[in-house]
Amino acid sequence: MIIDTHAHLDFKDYRDDIDEVIERAGEVGVEYMINVGTTVASSIKSIELAKQYEQIYASIGIHPNEASKVSGEVWSRLEALAGGNKVVAIGETGLDYYRDRSKKEDQKRLFRQHIELSLQHNLPVIIHNREASDDCLEIVREYNGKVKGVVHCFAGTVEDAEEFLTLGFHISFAGPITFPKADNLREALKAVPVERLLLETDCPFLAPQPKRGKRNEPSYLQYTIPVLAELYKLSVEDIKRVTALSAKNLFGIGTVNTKGEIAYVIRNSLYLNITSRCSNRCVFCSRETAPYVKGYYLGLKEDPTVEELIDAIGDPSGYDEVVFCGFGESTERMDVLTSVAGYLKEKGVTVRLDTNGLGDLINGRSICEELKGLIDTICISLNTNIEEDYQKLCHSEFDGKAYPALISFIKKARDNIPDVMVSIVGMPGIDVEGCRKIAEELGVRFRVREYNNVG
Ligand SMILES: [Zn+2]
Incomplete structure (x- = not known):
């Protein structure tokens, strides 16, 4: 009953052992994984993975770092992928002012295009935000509360978290929440009600503490979940169940039990x-x-x-x-x-x-x-x-x-x-x-x- 809402299993890091990686995920209880596209090619691969593996769903998008390279032709190729039946989100999109690989104006334009695509298909967006919270929030606000989604690998302040929550967003934290020095992240997490939290690895990046520096993979959520449980003063099972329900509801995947529990x-x-x-x-x-x-x-x-x-x-x-x-x-x-x-x-x-x-x-x-x-x-x-x-x-x-x-x-x-x-x-x-x-x-x-x- 674990859902990894952000994985990049299409990356070459998994070329030799993807079956084993997926098997290990299943062994620790990962029920579904959302593979998140970062380019048109990677979005296509995400959809292929989703076709190949029952437990994988796809998100399609072009990472903000690529924004300055995106022509109208490239964008229409991405748009054409949005209706696919295992495509459950649009992204990753957003703004990255930390790496500064694309002009801010290009990033903003591309972010708005992703949001509009998500609204057309009634899908959530997966937002990547690095040192760009104010602009990210400003753009999301232009759509008057219609945009839903998740701010992934959250790295902002408590105030940023509160603003995104007010706008109806979910928030997810990757492996760094387990790092000994990440008190700022743990502070931000306190603002996030557990019902608005999602799990993610962002693999192959950002492996949690026991595997820090190594290639990350969905099964490593087994190291992140106990840390979250401790921070929320809940059990490991509680964290799995609550976040799985939120992910199912947000992305429209799996089945949600509607027979009332007694x-x-x-x-x-x-x-x-x-x-x-x-x-x-x-x-x-x-x-x-x-x-x-x-x-x-x-x-x-x-x-x-x-x-x-x-x-x-x-x-x-x-x-x-x-x-x-x-x-x-x-x-x-x-x-x-x-x-x-x-x-x-x-x-x-x-x-x-x-x-x-x-x-x-x-x-x-x-x-x-x-x-x-x-x-x-x-x-x-x-x-x-x-x-x-x-x-x-x-x-x-x-x-x-x-x-x-x-x-x-x-x-x-x-x-x-x-x-x-x-x-x-x-x-x-x-x-x-x-x-x-x-x-x-x-x-x-x-x-x-x-x-x-x-x-
Ligand atoms: Zn990512």
Whole structure:
């Protein structure tokens, strides 16, 4: 479940052993590779590789270093390749002011031509940017948010990363993210939500630390992924799954599972998705638009039964905790919640419930006593310290009754559940300190969740 989104296997470096290189990639779990063209000839070779190997897809483009050599005739030869059925991206394109092999004006013209071609075919662009962030961003902005794609082998600043992310781009880092001295890259990576990260080798270049200086190849992602996992405080499996889903969605390759998961692992916790119903429609929730969490699809066509949940849980003993979470509100199904939590407690598992805190209104009775002994930690979404703002953020079906009921629920939770935490989503306009004060007054723990970061 690994996708190398940037490889140059058409280069002569692989002339003698490409089959072995591809085989080794498969052995470490590389599912797909995107071979990225740098000239018309290399784009043609990329397409040939894609025809020859099921797991290879092609991107076609002319590297900015070549820009001054590109005539109208050369460009039309590239354009003619764009409709091919395994052509999934346009590039690599962009601007390279570091090597300065082509005039800036030629590079800019060629970059715009690539973007226009990508729009015609509704394909993402693969951007190469070296010391040209301002101009790259300016050109992308001319297209009013219509361009999608990835900034590959990212080497810019934190601010550059933020700008590209705002424009909807993905970002990938090659082997240098593993180099001991690459603190600047690791700093930039912090700005990139893992959902917007892609994996790449840029092979034959930029092999990761243990193979540094050698010819790179897709299987060497096995050395880069653990470094990324560490930086994101996720597991190796999490990084593979999340980045593979992003690559599949961006490039339209492979199959994406749209059967909602009911039990899913992140880090070493098991999460349970017991319903898609919720009494709130929060502005920051993507339940209805893109119900993905860390590479899992959570949209449920039907809510699972207790038996289905227990079956999906398997042996729960190895997990740090089991969490009732998902995009729905677990207290909408108190019977299922208490049955499954009871089963888990019998097995000695630590159980957490993430809730909107409106369970009393949902059920028309006080529910905290029913959770006593079944839930070890409860994490309640406070969302705001201002009663009038709650409805604007959460669009609760209980309207003005919601916030007072939420506060009273927190108090009852504190009296019945050993560990109580309230959380907010750190969005612009939220008074974090005001919320923290409420938590302190209520005598419960406080957590700020990152905006756009679930799970
Ligand atoms: Zn490249």
